[in-house]
Amino acid sequence: MKRQFRCAAFATGSVDLSRDTMALVMVVARAPAYLESVAVGMVTVDGMDATDRMIELLRRVPQNSQVRLLLTNATTMAGFNVIDTERLHRETGAGFVSIVREEPDADAVREALIARFDGWEDRWTLLSRHEWLRMGDIHVTWEGMDGREVADALRLTTVHGSVPEPLRIARLVATAIEDGVSHGRVV
Template sequence: MPRHPFSNVIGFDDAPFPHSHRGNVTIVGTIYAGLRFDGVLMGHIRRDGANAAKNIARLVAESKFANHARLIMLQGIALGGFNVVDIHYLYRWLQMPVLVVARRRPNMPAIKEALLTKVPGGLRKWKLIKKTGPMEPILNVFVQRAGLTTDQAEQVIEKFAIHGHIPEPLRTAHLIAGGITSGESRGRA
């Protein structure tokens, strides 16, 4: 059986934060070599800011895992509230594909309204979401992608979604992020 081209993956999710929180939000990246959990990256992004792609790229590029990573996964297109990740920028900077995974199809009209009426820089963020394209249904989740085909995205989901529909790198990042914030993990990834 040929080796999977995306065997080394880093999955990112943000830590939970209170609705009233302003400032930095912790993000956690989990590193997987195949189905083996190999490490953790941790950093910060600004709540509702515009630095998620740059901070993720820097975290990955400056880590000991950079030479082995082949794919970045994100739990949604926005982290830390509405800090929208420019996945095409991330793809170009790191020279590796990016796969966004969501459990449910987002309510795009509600997102647009929130961005345009309540979020600083909301128009730019909305344009970024539109540029990324619509979410595609694949194997019980919804995805957006940069640098990989729909078939490759399906292979990645199929390989890494072991305990439910969410791929292990994202499920683990979610659990760790929740644990470091509240002392224990909770909820579904």
């Protein structure tokens, strides 16, 4: 991956289950952190539209065909709105990387899905295909890239700490939209 590749980072603010929708923020940046575009859409809390909304946001920005990497801070948005990472990669041509601080507890996630959703199986199918690997202080899963490309992309987009700068910015904007001020850890 070249040093100044374009990436798009997606984030929502803190989940409020009393709401029907939340802001979904996308930040397009040239590595490591040169901000080029910000787009905002809405995503359904606990819905199944995250993948569609992410694709729509990406198509709205002029740099969409040049984006090589998609970043998220989980494989869900707005609660359990699961991202179909395979479809996202297929339709955008960009690699997908999701990072979290703690490896997800698959059994606890499955139990939560069963307790909350009648059609939990579809969500579980999408979530259970991810293998999380530790890279430094974070756990990572990806689609459409190999481990070396992922490590290089994270190194090239991370300015301080272990969170890629475009993802940190997207999360700050998303929490500011939802709560009026940015706060909290990104991952």
